[in-house]
Amino acid sequence: MNELKPSPVLLCANCTAELQGAFCHDCGQSVKSVIQPMSHMLEDAGDLFFHLDERIVHTLPPLYTKPGFLTLEYFSGRRVRYIAPFRLMFVFCLLAFFFMHLAIGDVKFGGAEGTAPRDSVDAFASAKTADEVHTLYDDQIREVRSARDDPSLPGAAKAGLGAAAGVIREAANARLVQLQAPPIQTEVGETAPKEALSRGQEHVDRWFGAHPNIDIGWLPGVVNRRLNVAFEHFRAHLIPVLNGGPGKAEAMRSILDGFFSVLPQTMFFMIPVFALVLKLFYVFRRRLYMEHLIVSLHSHAFIFISLLGLMLLSFARDAIAPHVPLAGSAIGLVQFAMWVWLPVYLLVMQKRVYRQGWPMTILKYWLIGSVYFWLLLFAIVIAFLIGMSH
Incomplete structure (x- = not known):
């Protein structure tokens, strides 16, 4: 009779503990080796930054069509089959602003390019x-x-x-x-x-002085120098904008590029701010700040997905409408429905997550929306000013 022998045990290469899965239960190191073909490394890099595997099929449809469903799933502890809230928001925030920049990049400042008469400055x-x-x-x-x-x-x-x-x-x-x-x-x-030549310069000098110098005593010298450089860039953009003429379009283009370079960071800052607003308005619901933060992440992820869809449909409509007008009209109706769905979705999500009556939910929805609108407008103005100093 053959004697039964136990199968060899795999050991963790880091701490030599017995392995019982894809990760060591003692030190947490993955069983997967880092010595692997380049194709596998590229797959891992894509998974690290986007994590858009099969879980996206379970995440996007309910996120867009079932207000509050994904948030309540996270509160209940069912998270494995869904993309993490921050990763979801991060990816679609970048995609939405990228396509928005492309769409706004076609705007002409001071008339269409190349149409100025040859006898004009x-x-x-x-x-x-x-x-x-x-x-x-x-x-x-x-x-x-x-x-x-x-x-x-x-x-x-x-x-x-x-x-x-x-x-x-x-x-x-x-x-x-x-x-x-x-x-x-x-x-x-x-x-x-x-x-005629320097009216912009005169306005800027009158508002800020001919040779402004920022020197805040409690800030390090390097910060003051950086602020002065940024302010010089701000003045350099403002002067041609006020002058008009040939330099205005390029100055506006540079300001727009700077604005979109800081807009994603601005929205990342506003997400915890929105969570704080929710915390203040629902302070008696005894929910942790992290719960409000998840609500904020899912709300913004839905908004960014909606903006991305609207941008893509706008591109499709511009390409299709001249050839098939009926299809262009159909796309326009879909866009209108998406705009209507935006506020309705956020209202229903707030009702399902916080479980208050409709009168109180509608009142808080209006108050929260008003507060956040002004905070967001202030943040966008700051982002625009930073864009001018880019």
């Missing part, structure tokens, strides 16, 4: 090369100089044409500086009127 803003700037400058300055050289022209008119020539040169030089090319030198008789 705004035409310099669309020049792609220094040679193109010089060509535009030569075309515009030629007419001004020929009129200025007319011997029958009064002196006052000649002075005005000299100022116009200065305006053209300054506009050309502003674009040449952006293209990192040498500026055009000033010629005799070409001066620009101060109020």
